[in-house]
Amino acid sequence: MRKQWQNRIWLTRPRPGIDRSASAWLIRTYIDSKARFAFANDDSKRPSAVPFDMFGPRGFGHRGDDCTFETLRKEFGITDQRVRVFAEMIHDADLRDEKFGRPEALGIDAVLHGWQATKITDAELLRRGMELIAALYTSIG
Numbered sequence: 657m658r659k660q661w662q663n664r665i666w667l668t669r670p671r672p673g674i675d676r677s678a679s680a681w682l683i684r685t686y687i688d689s690k691a692r693f694a695f696a697n698d699d700s701k702r703p704s705a706v707p708f709d710m711f712g713p714r715g716f717g718h719r720g721d722d723c724t725f726e727t728l729r730k731e732f733g734i735t736d737q738r739v740r741v742f743a744e745m746i747h748d749a750d751l752r753d754e755k756f757g758r759p760e761a762l763g764i765d766a767v768l769h770g771w772q773a774t775k776i777t778d779a780e781l782l783r784r785g786m787e788l789i790a791a792l793y794t795s796i797g
Contacts, residue, residue, distance in 0.1 A: 677785025
């Protein structure tokens with residue numbers, strides 16, 4: 657199954673926040689190490705791209721109670737225990753429902769919201785977000 661997802665363009669909405677940044681990190685780390693990312697509000701503009709955290713029915717997004725990160729983790733069978741814990745953090749920061757009581761990612765979410773308000777490009781915002789996500793993941797013991 658993973659072969660069809662290799663060396664793809666992954667499409668998400670502009671101004672990525674916690675779920676899109678964490679999902680991009682997950683994609684690049686566990687699913688498609690050569691993933692390239694593009695931004696659009698309408699996934700029909702890039703029909704060959706794999707949409708994630710978009711509002712349409714294609715691709716990977718929120719499903720039921722799950723944020724996009726959780727959907728990707730489940731769909732691709734990622735069983736790393738730290739990723740499971742990390743998914744709880746991303747869920748709580750993205751959905752703000754305190755389902756798991758994991759506040760660790762709230763600070764990263766606040767930083768991303770601050771950067772979203774600046775004029776940095778979407779690509780730079782995603783790059784910075786992925787770096788923050790990687791550091792938080794590394795800190796999980």
